[in-house]
Amino acid sequence: MSVFKxxxxxxxxxxxxxxxxxxxxxxxxxLPQEYEGLxxxxxxxxxxxxxxxxxxxxxxxxxxxxxxxxxIMPTPLKTVSGLSWMGREKAEVEEVEVKRVxxxxxIVTEYKTPLGVLKSIERSSEHGWAWYIVEYPVKSVKxxxxxxxxxxxxxxxxxxxxxxxxxxxxxxxxxxxxxxxRRPLQRLLIEFMGVERTFISLRRHKDEVERIMEAIKQDNxxxxxxxxxxxxxxxxxxxxxxxxxxxPELFKKYYLPEYQERCDELHKAGKYVITHADGYVxxxxxxxxxxxxxxxxxVTFKPAGDVTPEEVKEAFGDELILVDGIPxxxxxxxVSMEEFEKITRKVIRMFRDRLIxxxxxxxxxxxxxxxxxxxxxxxxxxx
Amino acid sequence: xxxxxxxxxxxxxxxxxxxxxxxxxxxxxxxxxPPYTVLMDGMAEGMKDVGKKYxxxxxxxxxxxxxxxxxxxxxxxxxxxxKLQNIKAKGVVVIGTVKxxxxxxxxxxxxxxxKSAGFEVIDLGVDxxxxxxxxxxxxxxxxxxxxxxxxxxTMPEIGNVIKALEDAKIRSKVKVIVxxxxxxxxxxxxxGADAYGKDAVEGVKICENWMKGV
Numbered sequence: 001m002s003v004f005k006x007x008x009x010x011x012x013x014x015x016x017x018x019x020x021x022x023x024x025x026x027x028x029x030x031l032p033q034e035y036e037g038l039x040x041x042x043x044x045x046x047x048x049x050x051x052x053x054x055x056x057x058x059x060x061x062x063x064x065x066x067x068x069x070x071x072i073m074p075t076p077l078k079t080v081s082g083l084s085w086m087g088r089e090k091a092e093v094e095e096v097e098v099k100r101v102x103x104x105x106x107i108v109t110e111y112k113t114p115l116g117v118l119k120s121i122e123r124s125s126e127h128g129w130a131w132y133i134v135e136y137p138v139k140s141v142k143x144x145x146x147x148x149x150x151x152x153x154x155x156x157x158x159x160x161x162x163x164x165x166x167x168x169x170x171x172x173x174x175x176x177x178x179x180x181x182r183r184p185l186q187r188l189l190i191e192f193m194g195v196e197r198t199f200i201s202l203r204r205h206k207d208e209v210e211r212i213m214e215a216i217k218q219d220n221x222x223x224x225x226x227x228x229x230x231x232x233x234x235x236x237x238x239x240x241x242x243x244x245x246x247x248p249e250l251f252k253k254y255y256l257p258e259y260q261e262r263c264d265e266l267h268k269a270g271k272y273v274i275t276h277a278d279g280y281v282x283x284x285x286x287x288x289x290x291x292x293x294x295x296x297x298x299v300t301f302k303p304a305g306d307v308t309p310e311e312v313k314e315a316f317g318d319e320l321i322l323v324d325g326i327p328x329x330x331x332x333x334x335v336s337m338e339e340f341e342k343i344t345r346k347v348i349r350m351f352r353d354r355l356i357x358x359x360x361x362x363x364x365x366x367x368x369x370x371x372x373x374x375x376x377x378x379x380x381x382x383x
Numbered sequence: 384x385x386x387x388x389x390x391x392x393x394x395x396x397x398x399x400x401x402x403x404x405x406x407x408x409x410x411x412x413x414x415x416x417p418p419y420t421v422l423m424d425g426m427a428e429g430m431k432d433v434g435k436k437y438x439x440x441x442x443x444x445x446x447x448x449x450x451x452x453x454x455x456x457x458x459x460x461x462x463x464x465x466k467l468q469n470i471k472a473k474g475v476v477v478i479g480t481v482k483x484x485x486x487x488x489x490x491x492x493x494x495x496x497x498k499s500a501g502f503e504v505i506d507l508g509v510d511x512x513x514x515x516x517x518x519x520x521x522x523x524x525x526x527x528x529x530x531x532x533x534x535x536x537t538m539p540e541i542g543n544v545i546k547a548l549e550d551a552k553i554r555s556k557v558k559v560i561v562x563x564x565x566x567x568x569x570x571x572x573x574x575g576a577d578a579y580g581k582d583a584v585e586g587v588k589i590c591e592n593w594m595k596g597v
Contacts, residue, residue, distance in 0.1 A: 125485065125510055132485050132509070139405035141528070195491065199448040203401060244488050279488070283440060304564050329565070364534070 001233065003321055003356055004272040004294055008307070011383045012348055013356045014375055015052040015174065018043070019062030020129060021363035027127045032369050041173040048376035051174025052358065054168070054236065057156055057223065058084050060166065061179075064128070076163035077178065077226060082154025083111065083147075083219075093153045106134070109264075116146040122249040126365065141205045144212045147192065151219040163231065177234040178227050179276075180262075181220045184213035185254040186239050195245060217258065224262065225375040228269035235271050236297060237262065242279020251284055256291060261290030274323055278361045280306040285315035295321030301343075302358040304329050313350050322351045324360040326375070331359065331367030340371050341378065348382045385416055389425040392457070396499075397436075399449045404457040418464035426461075432498035434584045437492070443594045444492060451495045472503035474594040475551025477519045478529040480509030481540035485572065486533035489563060492583040493529060500587050502527075502594075513540070520548065520557055527590055530576075537573035541566075542574045543580055558593050562586050 002009040022040060025031040032345045035043050040062060055062040057077045065073070071184060081092040091098045105124045110117055121135035138147055166176060181187060185326040188198045188209070202209045227235055237259070239246075246255065263273045275291070277284070278298035285307065288296055299305065299312055316322060325347035330340045347358060357379065363372065395404040400589045411421045433450040435593065436442035442450075476497050480490050487509050495508045505519050522529050532538045541561050548554040561571050562580040571579035577593075580586025 123484070123510070130485070134508070195444065195488075196448050199445045202445070203399070203449045203452065242488060244444045245490070247445060250443075250445060283443075315527050 017362035024365040074162040184216035243283035259291035297323035392425030393429040450524035481552035485538035
């Protein structure tokens, strides 16, 4: 937490996200032998790293939860009624019926309300550890009334007992951070309507789109209200920003005001705030300082991203923390250990006191374990 | 007068004028401008300028999508006239992001620009297995197969698509173009692709050049 407080840490925090790498390799039987039978906190301990364990409503990152898999750990943040971000069996709302059917590697979900039906289809990938939307629930602006109906009836609750159980599982090997819902326009783009439909609707039916965005914001307000009352210290606004999708013009109009409002609100509740920017970000770099954020996570340097470390440092200055930094690319076998060491040391030296070192964005399933091991040694040498 | 009206159509596309395109096209047709000329010298020129603005960082995906929508709106008026003239699409492109890869923004940009350049585009989405590329290329008599990969772990899948086209004995009937941030021209050559598009605009130019020879 020293980095967030603006203090010089004893050691550069090394908090990689390796859940996906661990889960996929464990599933296909290629986990390094020394990790057989170990859970994630134990693996992090061996790596001399700390876990950044993200919770969402109804989901803990790295765990499969229903309907994607069996319930292993109760989720600290829950949707108690209405539209669940990750899916619930029941909407707990009179006159709303939820039907969820798993068909092969797809899950079909229907929310039936008195105003209409929202249907979505998700498909699994990466041996069941990743899911993506193949059919968005909102097909046109005509469905906005159904979405609004569900959002108005959506409520959240923080379960302190479940949080303590999860903390016990972590055994001090990291921190639990929370992911919040995306900005309203981003939720339309990524969760509800898809890119093409959202942009065309925004052009053709601006008033209706802005109205549903207001309803989404109110849902977000309730979500963040639950987080504010929790012991969570770091909140990620989780926008998955990409400037190809979110131009500077759109960002200034539809994202910046809520960023400023949300950061102010969460800061007053004693939280630190970051966002997730895992796409192209060059055009948005000049705007990050205006957001009120404490840091930005997942910015990926070229060639996978569109920015250099120097450009990011110039944009962030001493105000913003870089969370992550080592490009995922460099963990792949195609990149030599020498190149890997070079970029890792460069990131550490360039961002040092404003750095939570990790992988931009996370460890890929085919990433080399030897490089994960090497980072802890580099951190020791550079600290 | 003809140039003035064609510029009006072009500007509707560039300025994302959804409301004005239909009238502009009707005006052109009433003037006796051939529908194909309206398409190529009006709308397609507009989309070229949109592509340039995208390359220059003035326009982003939202503008590309809306420009495509303006074009679609114009085509509602133009298409019946083009059918009378028996004008076909410039070519048929099957496009998708390869198996194991879920990135779609770049692929979507290319698909939008290809459509607006007059191609018929069959967008297979993401996580597309090689056999699906082959199936669609065969059934649609595709001229071009365009594959996108954004992860080094999925780049080899492009090779699998090319091999699947060979196994299906249609490799010689299609051109293969590849794109995606980690790809290079060298990689494209090694893997047996016909071309590498460093960005969406270049990719479309390559496809257009190929179809000139058809």
